[in-house]
Amino acid sequence: MSPIDSPIAHYPVNDFGPLMKGLVIGGVGIVHVFLAQFAIGGGMLMWYFERLGQRGLPDARTFVDGYFKVLVLVSFVVGALTGVAMWFTTIQVGARTIGLMIDEFHWLWATEWVWFAVEITAGYAFYRAGRRLGGRARLRLLALYALASWMSLFWINGILAWQLTPGRWLDGGGMWAGFFNPSFLPSLLFRTAVSTTLGALAACIVINTMDLPRDRRAQLIRRASRFAAPIAVMPVLALWFAAVLPGDSRSWLLGGSMAMTMFVGVAAGASLLVGGYVIAGLIVQRLYINGATATLLLGLAFGATAAGEFVREGARKPYTVRGVLYSTSIRPDEVAALRRTGATAADPYPLRERYPGEQLARGARVERALCDACHTMRGANALVELTRTWADDQLRLNLAKLQRTKGFMPPFAGNAEDVEALVQLLRWERDDRPAGFAAPPASPETLAQIARWLDEAGTAAAGEPR
Ligand code: HEC
Numbered sequence: 001m002s003p004i005d006s007p008i009a010h011y012p013v014n015d016f017g018p019l020m021k022g023l024v025i026g027g028v029g030i031v032h033v034f035l036a037q038f039a040i041g042g043g044m045l046m047w048y049f050e051r052l053g054q055r056g057l058p059d060a061r062t063f064v065d066g067y068f069k070v071l072v073l074v075s076f077v078v079g080a081l082t083g084v085a086m087w088f089t090t091i092q093v094g095a096r097t098i099g100l101m102i103d104e105f106h107w108l109w110a111t112e113w114v115w116f117a118v119e120i121t122a123g124y125a126f127y128r129a130g131r132r133l134g135g136r137a138r139l140r141l142l143a144l145y146a147l148a149s150w151m152s153l154f155w156i157n158g159i160l161a162w163q164l165t166p167g168r169w170l171d172g173g174g175m176w177a178g179f180f181n182p183s184f185l186p187s188l189l190f191r192t193a194v195s196t197t198l199g200a201l202a203a204c205i206v207i208n209t210m211d212l213p214r215d216r217r218a219q220l221i222r223r224a225s226r227f228a229a230p231i232a233v234m235p236v237l238a239l240w241f242a243a244v245l246p247g248d249s250r251s252w253l254l255g256g257s258m259a260m261t262m263f264v265g266v267a268a269g270a271s272l273l274v275g276g277y278v279i280a281g282l283i284v285q286r287l288y289i290n291g292a293t294a295t296l297l298l299g300l301a302f303g304a305t306a307a308g309e310f311v312r313e314g315a316r317k318p319y320t321v322r323g324v325l326y327s328t329s330i331r332p333d334e335v336a337a338l339r340r341t342g343a344t345a346a347d348p349y350p351l352r353e354r355y356p357g358e359q360l361a362r363g364a365r366v367e368r369a370l371c372d373a374c375h376t377m378r379g380a381n382a383l384v385e386l387t388r389t390w391a392d393d394q395l396r397l398n399l400a401k402l403q404r405t406k407g408f409m410p411p412f413a414g415n416a417e418d419v420e421a422l423v424q425l426l427r428w429e430r431d432d433r434p435a436g437f438a439a440p441p442a443s444p445e446t447l448a449q450i451a452r453w454l455d456e457a458g459t460a461a462a463g464e465p466r
Pocket residue numbers: 259317318319327328367370371372373374375381383386387398399402405406408409410412422
């Protein structure tokens with residue numbers, strides 16, 4: 001590999017300051033997923049209530065034509081906007097990942113976009129013309145809207161699941177093997193169950209705002225609650241999902257990474273609370289749910305979604321596409337060459353800040369290339385704090401053996417000088433950037449020791465054979 005083939009040279013570098021890159025994507029992603037899933041469940045629910053209305057349930061049509069319709073519309077408009085925002089942020093943070101996804105799944109993306117266009121068109125047509133249409137046309141339009149929104153989930157789900165569990169695609173199985181990968185089905189079913197639950201909870205809030213006697217609202221709520229019933233199978237789907245995860249990812253979730261384990265707990269706990277209330281209270285005992293409680297449950301469901309998405313993204317570490325591309329946009333088979341050329345030999349981009357001396361500037365470039373997908377210097381997952389108590393040699397050792405320090409980090413893709421430059425940068429940052437800082441020149445013995453540590457660690461990821 002010549003230096004200019006290096007991935008680092010391909011795409012411009014973006015610096016999100018104290019915001020960790022992964023968090024920027026995660027934040028937009030969580031809002032997007034929540035709204036998009038609500039729009040799917042909401043669409044199905046509108047179809048169901050339209051049918052109930054045509055079969056004589058009073059007030060069902062008022063519900064479909066009223067506030068709920070607006071809510072679904074808003075959620076798909078904002079859902080679409082945040083979807084665009086996802087593209088905007090991911091092409092800045094992980095252009096190479098997106099490039100690979102498009103290379104592999106070009107026509108499947110196109111299919112997804114067609115369904116999405118149908119969803120938008122059907123939804124908008126119903127919004128504009130729904131009131132003037134006859135019963136059959138209304139039902140058909142709503143069915144089309146619900147189907148199209150679920151189909152866009154179907155297609156995007158396969159591509160996202162592939163990132164985590166590429167399955168037989170890794171052995172040359174091709175596009176369909178990648179699409180129908182091991183986590184395809186559990187995550188599709190799981191997301192469908194989430195969608196209908198979100199739709200049901202939002203519906204309960206809306207029904208409470210309707211100007212109706214309580215018993216008539218209760219009738220509507222009983223019907224809407226049925227849509228939350230799939231939450232009962234979510235524990236099974238979650239276990240199924242966990243079972244198809246690669247062993248190391250599963251171990252992060254089950255104690256290997258404290259942050260991830262806690263988020264698993266939050267997601268499971270919040271889902272259990274929502275599920276318990278829905279099943280025991282709404283479905284079995286047929287209780288009435290007021291607006292405040294429904295809002296609380298929807299809030300909990302948002303928390304569960306946020307934690308769940310965080311876990312799904314985190315479980316991929318150290319990869320964005322498992323086995324193929326690290327979070328740093330470096331391919332596993334490029335690490336060995338970067339060990340020889342250095343991590344920054346092909347980095348043409350200027351640094352945002354000035355550093356006293358060449359070595360610290362090099363350290364900053366190394367950090368940008370190898371760490372800042374998952375860390376910041378002082379903000380989220382701050383390197384300064386994580387390493388504050390480490391002595392210099394401990395730092396050298398742990399950075400050189402990065403994938404052995406924590407299995408969810410990729411191997412260090414640079415040479416001994418890169419490690420040393422990063423160590424000195426961390427020392428300087430740790431002491432709050434002292435003015436007269438002069439890094440001691442690294443002795444040949446130190447560099448040789450680092451090189452030995454790099455060799456001992458090898459160039460493979462922690463979970464791979466060395
Ligand atoms: C794929 C994402 C990822 C990349 C890339 C990454 N790290 Fe990490 N690193 C993490 C996570 C997640 C943690 C766990 C943080 C925690 O425990 O709170 C971590 C922990 C650490 C720790 C603390 C380890 C310990 O045992 O306490 C250090 C030090 C560290 N990283 C340094 C680096 C450096 C330096 C780089 C770049 C050369 C880097 N990391 C690249 C994700 C990453």
